[in-house]
Amino acid sequence: MPSPYVRRRQLAAEIRKLRESRGLTTDGVARLMFYNRAKISRLENAQVRPDVGEIITMLETIEVTGGQYDRLFQLAREAAKKGWWDKYGVSMGPRQKLYADLEYNADTVREYNQTLMPAVLQAPEFISALVELDECQGKIDSVPERMADARMRRQSELLRPDGPSYETVLDESLIHRLAVPPQAMIAQLRHMIRVVSEEERITVRVLPHDTRVPGGFLPMSSFYG
Known part of the structure; x- marks a missing residue:
């Protein structure tokens, strides 16, 4: 489609x-x-x-x-036409729906994340920890179970046989500064290692916090394309 x-x-x-x-x-x-x-x-x-x-x-x-x-x-x-992402309603926010829409027929996806693990590569334990962080900020509109299902579905679509190649660069700081329980972060890192090991078209790189980036100013925010 x-x-x-x-x-x-x-x-x-x-x-x-x-x-x-x-x-x-x-x-x-x-x-x-x-x-x-x-x-x-x-x-x-x-x-x-x-x-x-x-x-x-x-x-x-x-x-x-x-x-x-x-x-x-x-x-x-x-x-x-509606896609699989539309059935999740508010449990899958507009940005996540847009990403899922674009990924569905893309050949290549590249992104850089400064503040959060890519939703498309999140482990269930990590998603649960993020929900708890959201709840600390106040009432959330989405149903946590539905949000988790939506992110896992997005991941399965990315990993389908004819899915796009995917490359992401993660800022090292998000591994250390995101206030999720250590076991949740461990589960997340192991999950990404497993996915990268099993799928040649999935690439995850980590940008160390002390790396100098030549060629101009640093990225002002995360980006996706």
Whole structure:
């Protein structure tokens, strides 16, 4: 299945290009379709999952026909699809859902983590320890068991036979400074060692705290791509 998020971005760009080629503003399209401007704007910025019926109405309203209509209709169908991550609701936050979406059809995933073990490589014991840390900060919205299930499912998807290659660089400080019980951290490190040992396409590197990074300023935050 193609990444629905990537398809939404592609569809958004196509719709904006179509609107502009017709000399229409977002207000103009909204008036023609009897929608509010915000709905058209959200669609053009890929902020919402498209409704296929609404896309059909838009294409017919601005007189798109033939092969172009067929291509955009198919793109809308793919952009509107739900993935396995959607069934977890709030137990899988928006960022985790986006990552799962992008990973599903990716060839390669690379990331750098300054503050937390990658969710996609977390061990069950470590996840439980993180939940306890969250609870110390106040009431949490998600169901801990469902959150753990979601992260383990994301991990199984990453490790599927046709899954992407994955490379992460971890800052050494997170191993020492994250206030989880020692046994939880031990279980996490052993888990990552096992995964890396069994899967050639999974690479985990640790950046020692005293390593000098040449070429410019240090990364301001973790990043993913």
